[in-house]
Amino acid sequence: MPANQELASTLSDMARMMELLGEDSFRAAAHSRAARAIEGLAGDIETIAADRGALLAIEGIGAKMADKIIEFCTTGVIKEHADLRARVPEGLLSVLEVPGLGPKTVRAMWQQLGITSRDGLARAIEDGSLLTLPRMGEKAVAKIRDALTFAAAAGQRTWLGKARPVADVFIDRLRSLAGVERVEAAGSLRRGRETIGDVDILVGMAADAPPAATLAVGEVFRTTPGVTHVLAAGDSKSSVMFSIDASQGRWQPTPNPEKGESLPPPPPGGPAIQVDLRVLPASVYGAALMYFTGSKEHNVRLRERAIARGMTLNEWGLFPDTHKDLGPPQSRGVTPIAAATEEDVFRALDLPWIPPEVREDRGELDHPRPWALVDLADIKAELHAHTTASDGVFTIEQLAAEARRRGFHTIAVTDHSQSSTIAGGLRPDRLRRHIDAVREANERTEGITILAGSEVDILADGRLDYDDDLLASLDVVVASAHAALTQDPATATRRLLAAVTHPLVHILGHPTGRLVIRRPGLSPDMSEIFAAAREHNVAMEINAHWMRLDLRDIHVRAAVEAGCLIAIDCDVHEGADFDNLRFGVQTARRGWVTADRCINTWPARRLHAWLRAKGRGGQ
DNA sequence: GCCGTTTTCGGCCCGACTGTTTTCAGTCG
Numbered sequence: 116m117p118a119n120q121e122l123a124s125t126l127s128d129m130a131r132m133m134e135l136l137g138e139d140s141f142r143a144a145a146h147s148r149a150a151r152a153i154e155g156l157a158g159d160i161e162t163i164a165a166d167r168g169a170l171l172a173i174e175g176i177g178a179k180m181a182d183k184i185i186e187f188c189t190t191g192v193i194k195e196h197a198d199l200r201a202r203v204p205e206g207l208l209s210v211l212e213v214p215g216l217g218p219k220t221v222r223a224m225w226q227q228l229g230i231t232s233r234d235g236l237a238r239a240i241e242d243g244s245l246l247t248l249p250r251m252g253e254k255a256v257a258k259i260r261d262a263l264t265f266a267a268a269a270g271q272r273t274w275l276g277k278a279r280p281v282a283d284v285f286i287d288r289l290r291s292l293a294g295v296e297r298v299e300a301a302g303s304l305r306r307g308r309e310t311i312g313d314v315d316i317l318v319g320m321a322a323d324a325p326p327a328a329t330l331a332v333g334e335v336f337r338t339t340p341g342v343t344h345v346l347a348a349g350d351s352k353s354s355v356m357f358s359i360d361a362s363q364g365r366w367q368p369t370p371n372p373e374k375g376e377s378l379p380p381p382p383p384g385g386p387a388i389q390v391d392l393r394v395l396p397a398s399v400y401g402a403a404l405m406y407f408t409g410s411k412e413h414n415v416r417l418r419e420r421a422i423a424r425g426m427t428l429n430e431w432g433l434f435p436d437t438h439k440d441l442g443p444p445q446s447r448g449v450t451p452i453a454a455a456t457e458e459d460v461f462r463a464l465d466l467p468w469i470p471p472e473v474r475e476d477r478g479e480l481d482h483p484r485p486w487a488l489v490d491l492a493d494i495k496a497e498l499h500a501h502t503t504a505s506d507g508v509f510t511i512e513q514l515a516a517e518a519r520r521r522g523f524h525t526i527a528v529t530d531h532s533q534s535s536t537i538a539g540g541l542r543p544d545r546l547r548r549h550i551d552a553v554r555e556a557n558e559r560t561e562g563i564t565i566l567a568g569s570e571v572d573i574l575a576d577g578r579l580d581y582d583d584d585l586l587a588s589l590d591v592v593v594a595s596a597h598a599a600l601t602q603d604p605a606t607a608t609r610r611l612l613a614a615v616t617h618p619l620v621h622i623l624g625h626p627t628g629r630l631v632i633r634r635p636g637l638s639p640d641m642s643e644i645f646a647a648a649r650e651h652n653v654a655m656e657i658n659a660h661w662m663r664l665d666l667r668d669i670h671v672r673a674a675v676e677a678g679c680l681i682a683i684d685c686d687v688h689e690g691a692d693f694d695n696l697r698f699g700v701q702t703a704r705r706g707w708v709t710a711d712r713c714i715n716t717w718p719a720r721r722l723h724a725w726l727r728a729k730g731r732g733g734q
Numbered sequence: 735g736c737c738g739t740t741t742t743c744g745g746c747c748c749g750a751c752t753g754t755t756t757t758c759a760g761t762c763g
Binding site: 139141142144145177215218251252302347351410417418419423428 | 735737747748749754763
């Protein structure tokens with residue numbers, strides 16, 4: 116595990132153990148906050164920690180936390196973490212992950228009943244001893260039993276590309292119901308995070324809609340085909356489990372039984388994701404949408420800002436006082452300053468509308484206004500696509516026709532190189548013939564430019580998979596690492612630097628080779644890679660496939676700050692891959708990419724000139 | 735444990751919902 120991630124997870128574990136031990140909750144929260152801050156860093160924590168001042172400059176990290184981080188970076192452990200682990204049973208943290216169980220309840224289970232694992236909890240349910248806990252009745256126990264059954268699925272996050280279609284099923288179904296004015300997905304899905312915990316659907320009802328219409332929305336929601344279980348069914352709030360397709364496309368794991376490998380068992384009831392519904396008046400939709408879009412940390416910042424201006428912000432609107440001792444303002448008849456639209460609420464807080472993707476408490480409230488992030492409609496070129504020559508399903512012409520249909524002015528044919536044998540990589544002679552075929556197709560085709568390229572392997576030692584003469588005959592060179600993805604960071608850094616500094620490389624394809632949830636990939640020193648990419652005028656790819664999303668959001672942000680160009684590519688193998696573009700664009704937006712910074716938005720003339728300049732003494 | 739256009743000490747976001755209770759504790763987002 117990369118050091119940043121390991122430190123973040125250590126601090127996060129410490130926070131949860133402190134909660135279980137009943138220690139000061141603000142102290143625990145401070146550790147959680149520090150963990151998040153570390154997770155959001157693009158730079159290597161071990162480098163940063165060499166300068167104590169740099170650590171202290173990170174928001175949420177003070178003197179004591181800095182010492183713990185330095186201790187981690189120099190010794191590999193934090194003594195306090197070990198002390199906490201000695202006091203908290205191993206399996207207790209997994210009990211805390213069961214939905215609906217919080218630190219207070221789990222602590223009571225542990226202290227009063229000796230429960231230290233999910234198995235122990237299940238036994239206490241069956242023998243009835245759980246009922247002896249204070250405030251624990253039949254219904255509460257039934258809920259926990261249910262949650263335990265679904266914990267395997269519910270505790271797991273899933274891929275953005277798996278969750279989005281689920282949201283669309285519900286949105287399409289609810290949109291046309293009587294009284295429904297607005298339907299949208301909120302939460303991490305709207306923010307475009309690479310993994311999704313549950314899907315949040317928000318429905319805004321017209322002012323004249325009768326109460327029955329609201330109830331009908333809930334009913335239709337809960338009876339949607341694909342719903343396997345109803346978790347909650349209130350008037351304005353419902354939760355269900357919805358079955359999802361577990362396939363992982365061309366990355367489907369293929370275990371080798373001879374080596375004793377097997378797939379993990381599916382969770383009981385099959386793979387599923389939780390979907391939550393909230394129904395509210397359209398007159399407060401904006402405030403509610405902000406609230407349910409989050410992130411939680413972003414919301415906290417906004418509320419603090421509201422308080423500093425003598426106002427209160429909640430999901431019902433922005434209110435002109437802070438008398439919280441008198442009860443919620445909306446139930447005291449106080450008229451909100453703003454509530455109907457997000458724009459209204461932001462404006463009343465002296466802010467421009469903030470795109471959902473950047474609402475992560477990473478400085479977005481201090482951004483010089485207004486926001487002008489790259490948009491889906493800005494993308495006019497696809498620079499990474501495969502044909503039947505290697506492992507794609509389209510011929511050159513079919514690929515070009517599909518790209519033209521989607522409004523692109525340029526499509527680059529970049530089949531695999533010889534070392535990617537499993538993917539049907541092209542030997543040099545085949546590539547030469549393929550280049551000729553692409554050029555001929557380009558001559559015959561109207562309305563789009565077809566470029567001859569290659570996705571050339573970066574070999575383990577940093578050499579490219581074709582010689583320079585062959586590479587120089589291509590219009591586009593995407594250099595990608597496909598093998599040896601478990602190299603140590605220093606070796607990986609040298610390897611990728613060799614590719615980025617190669618004079619004929621245009622784009623560094625899926626730079627780390629990570630797969631979301633599945634595989635960590637390389638962990639080179641990204642700041643070195645970005646500095647070299649800027650100097651050598653190489654674009655860093657955001658691979659739009661939801662399994663990859665590589666570069667990831669925080670690296671995109673660092674690349675932008677380093678002055679790099681960004682490419683957003685679908686890595687097309689089949690038609691559906693074009694549809695992943697929205698995930699790539701969302702990831703770019705999460706990294707604060709403007710349209711001008713993204714080469715896929717450039718007009719044909721500018722893009723083609725940039726490509727030609729490489730390797731011919733230009734730039 | 736962090737942090738400061740109210741504060742270097744004393745705060746730290748806010749409301750809905752649920753299930754348990756006769757006024758509230760815990761969890762969630």
